[in-house]
Amino acid sequence: MDLRASIRAWIRHADDAYGGDLPVQAAGAIAVPARTEPQERASEPRGQAAPSVAADPGAAARVAPEPLTVTPPEVDLDRLDLPEDLDSLHRLVTTCRKCKLCDHRTQTVFGEGAGDARVLFVGEAPGAREDELGRPFVGPAGRLLTRIIENAMGLRRDEVYIANVNKCRPPGNRNPEPDEVAACLPFLHAQIRAVEPEVIVVLGRVAAHSLLGTHQSMGQLRGRELDLHGIPVVPTWHPAYLLRNEAAKADTWEDIKRVNRLLGRPEVPPRARPRS
Numbered sequence: 001m002d003l004r005a006s007i008r009a010w011i012r013h014a015d016d017a018y019g020g021d022l023p024v025q026a027a028g029a030i031a032v033p034a035r036t037e038p039q040e041r042a043s044e045p046r047g048q049a050a051p052s053v054a055a056d057p058g059a060a061a062r063v064a065p066e067p068l069t070v071t072p073p074e075v076d077l078d079r080l081d082l083p084e085d086l087d088s089l090h091r092l093v094t095t096c097r098k099c100k101l102c103d104h105r106t107q108t109v110f111g112e113g114a115g116d117a118r119v120l121f122v123g124e125a126p127g128a129r130e131d132e133l134g135r136p137f138v139g140p141a142g143r144l145l146t147r148i149i150e151n152a153m154g155l156r157r158d159e160v161y162i163a164n165v166n167k168c169r170p171p172g173n174r175n176p177e178p179d180e181v182a183a184c185l186p187f188l189h190a191q192i193r194a195v196e197p198e199v200i201v202v203l204g205r206v207a208a209h210s211l212l213g214t215h216q217s218m219g220q221l222r223g224r225e226l227d228l229h230g231i232p233v234v235p236t237w238h239p240a241y242l243l244r245n246e247a248a249k250a251d252t253w254e255d256i257k258r259v260n261r262l263l264g265r266p267e268v269p270p271r272a273r274p275r276s
Ligand code: SF4
Pocket: 093, 096, 097, 098, 099, 100, 101, 102, 108, 166, 167, 168, 180, 183, 184
């Protein structure tokens, strides 16, 4: 396959992965809006990270990121005083009242997926639909995440693990506050200890800041070699942000290709087949 045909095939696959809404031009080139600098906003609705730094899908591969020091808070998993198995941990979380978010929840949203998943996705906190159903990522953003998992990673949703930093919905979909993050974060560390994923994908700025203990923008964090407990961490845009920002989908496609590489899988794996 020549280079042009290869690029067209790649674009077709990326377009499919995002439900046919990746900005693709007839000539086979990605539509590239004007480059914008990352801007952190003081207050963003859930799932909205900073605006995309660029829509050029090849930029991350061509330009080596500047060195960046991100030092996640040290957590000794061996000394974590929480159950080691997911079922016991889930039962504990269900009745947790360690922070004020318990006053607003319909129910806790622990997380779901394969207990031996190779990839663990982390969002910030449940939204209204998740609070109602007790499951993570089940609204429109969740459907996009499922498409990314199935079409860009070639995995079924039940083959990965999906969780949030906070297990209870913040009122009005505000961001979790620092004391709420601090109270709930040990549960996520315990989930990571139980699942032992090979890659952690962090969805959005709020989750990245909570988990990595940094205040860098997503534009600064994306594409960096980061790790937590010795596990590679790949920050990418929150699916809710992708639903509103077409250009950022190309960034996420690059991030997911990196996840596939870290897993030793083809960058563009075949789509997941439904469980028979
Ligand atoms: S958010 Fe976490 S720490 Fe706070 S009450 Fe819910 S489960 Fe407990």
